[in-house]
Amino acid sequence: MRVLLVEDDDRLAAALTTALARHGHRVTRAGLAVDALRLAGGADFVLLDLGLPDMDGLDVLRRLRRVSAVPLIVVTARTEEREVLRGLRSGADDYLVKPFRTAELMARMEAVVRRGTRPLPRRDDVVRVGDVLIDLETRHVTVAGEAVALTRREFDVLALLAREPGVVRSREEILDEVWGDPLLSASRSLDVHVAGLRAKTGRPGLVETLRGTGYRLGPPG
Incomplete structure (x- = not known):
């Protein structure tokens, strides 16, 4: 397989490149997020570190998932459960914490490939809700x-x-x-921002509140 290794640590990248090559993979290494996004289109598999110098790896993952369903494993030193959940929710097929053994990485890669490529979610750049247009690309x-x-x-x-x-x-x-801290759930910060959205757009139903559950984009009309 053509593996894109996104890792800014030179020593670890060299060791992983050697290990992957021994298993018959062709490795391209990217040390920056901008290079990872540029090279991902030519990869059969992506190994993504989250601690990149030019962009957080989760942002790279979200951007990549807008356009690609390439199999991807997050490989990172972040061990908190919150980080694992954020990685999986953002589109990672698996999450592996450093340090790890090469055999485990290979086994996880094989398992992801066996499960098959995930369907690419529908990602419209412009979302319409009634007379409201939301351009996700240009914000x-x-x-x-x-x-x-x-x-x-x-x-x-x-x-x-x-x-x-x-x-x-x-x-x-x-x-x-959005805030990077689920413990803010006891605050009114989210409520204030939702109220701001409704007031500024003049469309109170644009963001629908489901009491005790959460929020969703409201129906047109």
Whole structure:
């Protein structure tokens, strides 16, 4: 297989490249996120470190999953359960914590390949809800043709819901993805941003609250 190894540690990258080559894989190494995103299209498998110098690996994973269903394992030193869940929710097929044995990595790669390539989720760059247009690529929102100025986090909340319309996102999941801290669930921060979205767009039903469950993008109309 053509394996893209995204790892900024030179010594670890060299050791993994040697091990992968011994198992018959052709390895391309990227030390930066920008190179990983550029090279991923030519890979059959991706091994992704999260601690990259130019971009967080989870952001790389999310961007990659918008356009590719390539099998991918996160290989990282981050051991917290929250980080594991964020990696899997963002689209990783598996999550392996450093240090690990080469045999375990190979076994996990084989298991991911046996499961088959995941279907590529439908990712429209522009999501329409009634007369509201949400451009996920340019981070631009219009209502009835008029531009609406949102804060960064207001748009991030809206974009998370818009990427999979109809899917309910829990408070903890939104706080984890947007704020990076699910423990903020006891605060009113998310409620304030949702209220801001409804007020600025003038569409109270744009973000629908499911009491005790979470939020989802509201239906048109």
